Amino acid sequence: MKSNLLMFAAPRIEYGERALETLKGEECSRALVITDKNLSKLEFPEFVIQNLKAERVEVYDGVEGEPDTTMAFKCSEFARKVDPELIVAIGGGSVIDLAKFARVAMEVNIDPREVRAKLNLRAMGFRKKAKLVAVPTTSGSGADCTLAVMLKHGNSKISAINVEFIPDMTILDYRLVEKMPRRLVATTGVDALAHGIEAFLTKLHNDFSDLFALRAVQLILENIEKSYDGDTAARAKMHLAATMAGIAINNSQLGAVHALAHSFGAVFGLDHSMTIAIFLPKVLRAYIPEQRLEELAEKLGFSKPSHFVKRIEELIENLSLPSKVIETVEDPSGKLEVLIESAMKDLSFRFTPKLLSREEVADIFRNVF
Ligand SMILES: [Fe+2]
Known part of the structure; x- marks a missing residue:
């Protein structure tokens, strides 16, 4: 290969x-x-x-x-x-x-x-x-x-x-x-999780980036909630995992989660990590049945990609992060076209394992409103 x-x-x-x-x-x-x-x-x-x-x-x-x-x-x-x-x-x-x-x-x-x-x-x-x-x-x-x-x-x-x-x-x-505020543990931790996942899924992934991406995702899934609850050993693991995920994206780039989050964050002036939490599970669901997502889910011990996405949804809830934008901005529906346009122009959009259609992108945005 x-x-x-x-x-x-x-x-x-x-x-x-x-x-x-x-x-x-x-x-x-x-x-x-x-x-x-x-x-x-x-x-x-x-x-x-x-x-x-x-x-x-x-x-x-x-x-x-x-x-x-x-x-x-x-x-x-x-x-x-x-x-x-x-x-x-x-x-x-x-x-x-x-x-x-x-x-x-x-x-x-x-x-x-x-x-x-x-x-x-x-x-x-x-x-x-x-x-x-x-x-x-x-x-x-x-x-x-x-x-x-x-x-x-x-x-x-x-x-x-x-x-x-x-x-x-x-x-x-x-x-x-050790004393990082819990909210920051949650938002930045989910951003690192998205880095690991997107680095594994992107078309530009390679043997080096896979190694860092997979280990980062494993460590984050094991430690993010414990870290949120103040467990210092878990915080130490999260600190390593964030850098591993950073190395992974440095060598294989990002994907549609970041493209949609960049678009939404820019239009509404929202914090990057917060928008990532909203879009991560929705974009992953849109990838099913993409084979690369299946491979990642299997390597992480999930029998189906949908179970992996479910785990991410639970994790976001456990970290008290929003799953709908209504929790962060008032009615965004008037901006739908601008959001789609800007997301599909984002550099990260082209590296997705499955190129999402305009209608699929629109559905994801409607789904988070
Ligand atoms: Fe990010």
Whole structure:
């Protein structure tokens, strides 16, 4: 069978209860810590700073609300003045994505709308002046290991893809997720679950991505509810699983769950993870009897794909997440055509195991209203 694999990309991963101590081994004289306003009020940046050996450590906490390219350029300007040898991004997916872009923009003048996978940033002067270490404080986005950067740009969202965005290292320190709010455990955990499932189902899946996707889904199904209830061992497993799922999508892409969720989130300004919870089971049901879904269900120990989808519906209910959009927005039916249009244009839509028809997409949207 022909493999889809052209490259396997992943950062160095340090994990464990005291993984942040790895930073003590990073020789540097100037370091920059990037985080957001809320986290900087808590002890999170301090966790990083106390493990840095640098003579000078600066903290940039100008990330606020939904990060956009203006914030990213401000951050890169700040970084240029500090001229760090090490950048540590501590936070959720948005902070890490902003740091990924700011680190490149610190060295290269780039328009975020023009960054493509084939753009040779090294030829443009990007020489990895500063190493980038990601320290995720949530377990879901996978931003700590992906080559994609999602940032708001004016009224739209851009998704820039380049291998140079991948952090050099990701540190999965379990202590950072022990006190994560339950709501965040639920929403980000379901996003990670969708990453694992879509990475397994996509047309671009390969032997490397299958390995990470399948293990991530197994770990999430075993641990997500326990993690929601505050079990710290389960939270540690979820933290690993989120990065595994991130590695899987990095090497095989996403699918229609994300395409529909991106569309709905953009039209109604909703949080990514919340929309994923709504669309995940509905899109999977639309795939039945797709053979690849059957294969995944079987590998996970379900006798039928419908039983697997039922388990996901139960899990979403157990995590008190919405299954209908009426729980998050008022009557969305007037926007149906815009939603369909935007979902079918989304890059992720074309990688689905079964290409959904316009009517099937419309049915899924009507089903969640
Ligand atoms: Fe996602």
